[in-house]
Amino acid sequence: MKGEININPDILTWAIARAGYDLQEFLLKNPKVEYWLEKIKTPTVKQLEDLANKLHLPFGYLFLPEPPNETISFPFFRTGGVATKKVSLNVYDTILILQRRQDWLTDYLLENEEQPLSFVGKFNNSASCDSIVEDIRRTLTIEKDWAREYPNFEGALNYLTSKIEETGIIVNFNGVVGNNTHRPIPVEECRGFVLVNKMVPFLFVNAADAKAAQLFTLVHELAHVWLGESAGFDNQNLLPANDPVEKLCDQVAAEFLVPHASFLQVWPEEKDFRKLSKIFKVSPIVIARRALDLNKITKEIFFQFYNNYMEGVRRKKESQGSGGDFYATSKKRISPHFATYVDQAVKQNRLLYRDAYKITGLKGNTYENFVTQHLY
Structure with a gap:
């Protein structure tokens, strides 16, 4: 027929x-x-x-005459398992979306004769945790106990994200593929991934995760940038995979968010994870993780608290349901820093509107409203 x-x-x-x-x-x-x-x-x-x-x-x-080999170009680490280069379709498609954005922006920056970022790959996995943390703080121009200035860890997350993007790194928060709410990215499969290159590293944080866990993931990914290593991870129970780089990135995240000296100073007087979280402006589970790292609690105590806390987060999300401001969500999904470059390229006649729509996932009037009313 x-x-x-x-x-x-x-x-x-x-x-x-x-x-x-x-x-x-x-x-x-x-x-x-x-x-x-x-x-x-x-x-x-x-x-x-x-x-x-x-x-x-x-x-x-x-x-095609036969199925293609769809694997990612960097290791995806599983807690308690081995690294893989095969991920689920939703994670795979999300990686492709960000790789296309990274490729475009890298070319755009090179055309503008921008210089590579000096801190990318500055250390290797034989470096000390303290030296990496110190260099990250210096590069971001933030103090040791910076988070104490913020009323909650959501405020700390927003501040840290803005400081990271000021250095030239792109940060994306999303819990679905693009804008498709029917294609969720389960937290238990992917907490985040980082695409490292010298011009513009891209960080992806699963927005479906608890805000405070997002903060830990963000700094873990930042450490990957300093080590020059692309990777993805699930970080089940907020614990790293059995890999030297993953373990070092976790140590950096813990020390950056909860400096051991500051923690040991307050621990004798206060051992309530929730109260300590208000002091350090991180999640109670990050506090529990720090107490575990410093041998102040057992693994049994940590896992019990972690599971109870995350179950509470899950129930809270279910009771709240979905919704929210589309444009505010889009800003987090795309990154205001990245969207600014796209807008500049369009205004310079170096990027067609149709290509701007495609690369941002926003079309027509939605794109126009985003860049004119919500971006700056």
């Missing part, structure tokens, strides 16, 4: 599994696909377009 196309059945089964579906369940709900697999019928172009959209698959992939 005119308009019908033969597709390799292996591509169809691969695409269904890639999107996270059970094959039999998917075929029960989409019987036409089973006909295509068994070559009883052949799909039309329109049917294949619909299938590609449903499976979050580039349309052209359906015409």
Whole structure:
């Protein structure tokens, strides 16, 4: 029949599994696909377009002779497991989105004759935690107990993010793929990842995580920049994978957020994690983690507190439901620093509007409203 196309059945089964579906369940709900697999019928172009959209698959992939090898170019660390270069579709697509942004911005900065960032890869994993923390503080121009000036850890997170972006690093907070709320990124799978290059490192923090855990992830990723190592991680129970770089990045995050000298000074008088969290402006779970690191509590006490705390966070989120300001959320998802570069390039006639829409995920009037009313 005119308009019908033969597709390799292996591509169809691969695409269904890639999107996270059970094959039999998917075929029960989409019987036409089973006909295509068994070559009883052949799909039309329109049917294949619909299938590609449903499976979050580039349309052209359906015409490949065999499934492509979709792996990431850097290690993704699992707590208690081994590093992998294979991640779920939602994480994979999120990495691709940020890699495209990073590639564009790197070229833009080079065209503007910008210089590489001197602190990227400044240390290796044989460096001491204290020396890395000291250099990060100096580069960000913040004091040892900087967080105490803020009323809560959300304020501390916002301040630290702005200081990081001032150095030329891009920070993205998102809990879904792009703006698609039907494609969540589970915290237990990915707390964050960092794409390191000399011109403009990109940090991704899972916005579905507790705010205070986001703060720890952010500094962990910052340490990766100083070590010049791209990586992803789940940091289950706020603990690192069994890898020298991961362990060092965790030590840096803990020391940066809760300096051991300051902690040991107040610990004899106050051992309540929640009260200490108000002093240091970090989450009670970060305080508990610091107490564990400094041998002030056992692992059993830490895990019990961690699990109870995160369960409370989960229940609170469920009771609050979804919602929020779209433009404020978009600002965090895209990064105001990155969006400013895009806006500049458009105004300089060095980036077409259609490409600005594509790279930011915002289209037409939504993009215009964002850059004119919410960006600056």
